[in-house]
Amino acid sequence: MSTLFSFDHDDHPSLRLSTASEGHPDEPAISISEDHDEPPSEDVLSKSYSERCLRDESVYEVALDEDFAASNAQEILGSRKVTKADFEQLKVIGRGAYGKVLLVRHKASRRLYAMKVLKKASLFLKIKHAEHTKAERQILEDLKHPFIVQLYYAFQTDDRLYLILEFASGGELFTHMAAERMFSEEVASFYLAELILALEHLHSLGIVYRDLKPENCLLDSDGHVVLTDFGLSKVAIEQKTNTVCGTVEYMAPEILMEQHYSKGVDWWSLGILLFEMIVGHTPFNAGNRKKTMDAILKKKLQVPYYVSSEAKDLCNKLLRKNPDVRLGSGEDDITRIKGHRFFRKIDWKAMEARQGTPPIVPILTDPELAENFDSKFTKEMPVESPIDIPSPLSASYSDFFQGFSYVAKHNHLDAFCN
Numbered sequence: 001m002s003t004l005f006s007f008d009h010d011d012h013p014s015l016r017l018s019t020a021s022e023g024h025p026d027e028p029a030i031s032i033s034e035d036h037d038e039p040p041s042e043d044v045l046s047k048s049y050s051e052r053c054l055r056d057e058s059v060y061e062v063a064l065d066e067d068f069a070a071s072n073a074q075e076i077l078g079s080r081k082v083t084k085a086d087f088e089q090l091k092v093i094g095r096g097a098y099g100k101v102l103l104v105r106h107k108a109s110r111r112l113y114a115m116k117v118l119k120k121a122s123l124f125l126k127i128k129h130a131e132h133t134k135a136e137r138q139i140l141e142d143l144k145h146p147f148i149v150q151l152y153y154a155f156q157t158d159d160r161l162y163l164i165l166e167f168a169s170g171g172e173l174f175t176h177m178a179a180e181r182m183f184s185e186e187v188a189s190f191y192l193a194e195l196i197l198a199l200e201h202l203h204s205l206g207i208v209y210r211d212l213k214p215e216n217c218l219l220d221s222d223g224h225v226v227l228t229d230f231g232l233s234k235v236a237i238e239q240k241t242n243t244v245c246g247t248v249e250y251m252a253p254e255i256l257m258e259q260h261y262s263k264g265v266d267w268w269s270l271g272i273l274l275f276e277m278i279v280g281h282t283p284f285n286a287g288n289r290k291k292t293m294d295a296i297l298k299k300k301l302q303v304p305y306y307v308s309s310e311a312k313d314l315c316n317k318l319l320r321k322n323p324d325v326r327l328g329s330g331e332d333d334i335t336r337i338k339g340h341r342f343f344r345k346i347d348w349k350a351m352e353a354r355q356g357t358p359p360i361v362p363i364l365t366d367p368e369l370a371e372n373f374d375s376k377f378t379k380e381m382p383v384e385s386p387i388d389i390p391s392p393l394s395a396s397y398s399d400f401f402q403g404f405s406y407v408a409k410h411n412h413l414d415a416f417c418n
């Protein structure tokens with residue numbers, strides 16, 4: 001693998017951050033002065049966003065049909081709608097902010113899936129999050145990639161939304177990392193390469209993932225990366241964001257500053273993951289949310305002496321506070337990321353074809369035991385939590401989720417059934 005660019009000179013732009021902003025004394029404002037030779041980033045995502053708008057789909061109710069004909073699932077052939085009753089709930093495997101994730105078995109085919117259950121009522125109380133959920137469904141429908149979680153079904157009841165997802169039986173990547181405290185740079189380069197391919201695919205669809213963090217990086221049974229949780233993903237829009245939620249540790253300065261952001265935020269988060277993998281902790285964690293945010297915005301990156309020059313260089317370039325000069329921001333910068341000498345041993349074509357050899361093969365004595373998931377979840381009874389908001393929902397709320405039901409196309413199922 002050849003290195004496409006030389007990184008030997010120090011090409012960091014200068015960056016000044018001021019903490020006073022008009023009308024918002026508590027909110028830091030970013031003021032950037034640059035003397036760099038890289039072109040400003042273009043919003044390469046906006047075209048695909050408008051394309052997506054043009055083919056706006058408003059009806060999603062899809063009956064089960066022969067597209068679902070997995071070879072060993074003959075019983076569910078026909079036009080019957082998939083419902084919760086088609087699945088046996090085996091274990092709780094995780095919790096998100098708006099619901100829980102269960103390991104379920106499809107009764108007819110005996111296949112295992114992850115079922116993400118979201119309480120509609122509580123989502124409606126936070127309408128922005130309801131919008132996220134709708135985006136999640138739409139986004140997943142368009143996606144098919146070896147390192148991105150696959151959606152098989154989506155359906156709803158009066159109270160809840162259900163996503164039937166590929167079950168990533170290897171659990172969270174960082175659980176495995178915690179067992180070893182940190183990864184060697186070679187191991188880290190494998191996981192980062194698979195994540196880069198997943199992000200490249202999302203970006204090509206006009207999607208900024210925005211929420212890249214360890215909990216969302218799962219492993220499949222072979223040990224390949226499965227990027228999950230599209231709750232906060234969104235199609236890139238030329239607008240300011242005003243939502244800063246979730247863990248701040250992995251968030252790019254421009255998100256914290258509530259400024260316009262683009263795909264560069266994902267490359268920042270990737271830089272944080274790289275640092276964490278090879279050093280054992282994130283670079284800007286300062287104990288509490290406020291101090292961590294301050295450090296992300298102002299603190300110079302300190303990379304320990306034992307980190308190789310390649311890894312150090314990549315950290316520095318991905319963790320530039322100014323997104324315009326961050327590696328990955330320009331139109332073809334994915335080529336520069338892939339060509340960076342930290343990835344000199346990666347054969348990208350082989351990786352894309354899932355031919356890389358995973359450094360960790362998860363132990364799976366019986367996938368139904370969900371043994372790679374936290375026992376604080378798996379020991380819970382796999383039942384739904386009560387709905388504490390009166391139901392059924394009002395007509396307008398129901399309308400919001402109209403057409404949520406979704407069945408994956410045949411080829412998606414084929415891939416999963418292999």
Ligand SMILES: Nc1ncnc2c1ncn2[C@@H]1O[C@H](COP(=O)(O)OP(=O)(O)OP(=O)(O)O)[C@@H](O)[C@H]1O
Pocket residue numbers: 093094095096097098099100101114116149165166167168169171172215216218228229230231232
């Ligand atoms: N497809 C999957 N296969 C296996 N485990 C999963 C899957 N999806 C989620 N999980 C597990 O459930 C946990 C919670 O997932 P979820 O997507 O709800 O997380 P979250 O990021 O908190 O979500 P949200 O942002 O929507 O609140 C994950 O950290 C993971 O351990």
